[in-house]
Amino acid sequence: MTEDSTRHASKMAKKKAARDKIMATKTDQKGLIIVHTGKGKGKSSAAFGMIFRCIAHDMKCAVVQYIKGGMSTGERDMIQRHFSDTCAFHTMGEGFTWETQDRDRDIEMARAAWEKSKELIRDPANKMVLLDEINIALRYDYIPINDVVDFLVNEKPEMTHVVLTGRNAKEELIEVADLVTEMELIKHPFRSGIKAQIGVEF
Incomplete structure (x- = not known):
C-alpha cells in the first residue's frame, strides 16, 4: 500500500466511524410529508421514482394527478399496464388552467381529486400516495x-x-412537511426552442 493509499484508508475509516455513530442514533420511523417544488424540472419524475421503489418492494401505493390528464404519460401507461394491482392510478385533471379556461370546472375537478386523495391516504394498505401537481391547484386556491x-x-x-x-x-x-426539495432551474431546452419530448417530459 502506498503512503497516499494508507492515508486515504485511515481518513475513510475515521469518516465511517463518525458516520456509523450518527446512524446509530437514527432509530425512528414515520410516514413522511414530502414536497417537491421549485421552477426546475424533475419534481414529478423524482416522485415517480419513489412510487416505482414502492412497487419494486410490493408496497401498495397510489397516484392522483391533479393537472395532467389531457395527454398520455409514460408513468401512467406503464403503471396501469403492468402494476395496477400494486399502484392505484387516478388521473383527475383535465389539463393546465390556461388550456381549460374554465375556473369553475377546474375547481370542481381539483376538489374531486382532493376527495379521492383523502380516501387513498386514509386506506392503511397504501404505504405511499403521490399527489402530482397538487401545488398548482393550491396556488390557484382551487383547494383551501x-x-x-x-x-x-x-x-x-x-x-x-x-x-x-x-x-x-x-x-x-x-412548514408542516418533513422533507422539502426545491428544484432549481439553471438551464432548460424549452428556452432554446426545444419542445417537450417523449421519454424526457412525459
Whole structure:
C-alpha cells in the first residue's frame, strides 16, 4: 500500500466511524410529508421514482394527478399496464388552467381529486400516495390550503408517506412537511426552442 493509499484508508475509516455513530442514533420511523417544488424540472419524475421503489418492494401505493390528464404519460401507461394491482392510478385533471379556461370546472375537478386523495391516504394498505401537481391547484386556491394541511397533520395515518409536487408550494405546506426539495432551474431546452419530448417530459 502506498503512503497516499494508507492515508486515504485511515481518513475513510475515521469518516465511517463518525458516520456509523450518527446512524446509530437514527432509530425512528414515520410516514413522511414530502414536497417537491421549485421552477426546475424533475419534481414529478423524482416522485415517480419513489412510487416505482414502492412497487419494486410490493408496497401498495397510489397516484392522483391533479393537472395532467389531457395527454398520455409514460408513468401512467406503464403503471396501469403492468402494476395496477400494486399502484392505484387516478388521473383527475383535465389539463393546465390556461388550456381549460374554465375556473369553475377546474375547481370542481381539483376538489374531486382532493376527495379521492383523502380516501387513498386514509386506506392503511397504501404505504405511499403521490399527489402530482397538487401545488398548482393550491396556488390557484382551487383547494383551501388549510384543509390540506389540517388533514395531513391530523388525519394522515402515522406510517403513510404522502408526496406533493408542483411549483410554488405554499408556505403553510412547507412548514408542516418533513422533507422539502426545491428544484432549481439553471438551464432548460424549452428556452432554446426545444419542445417537450417523449421519454424526457412525459
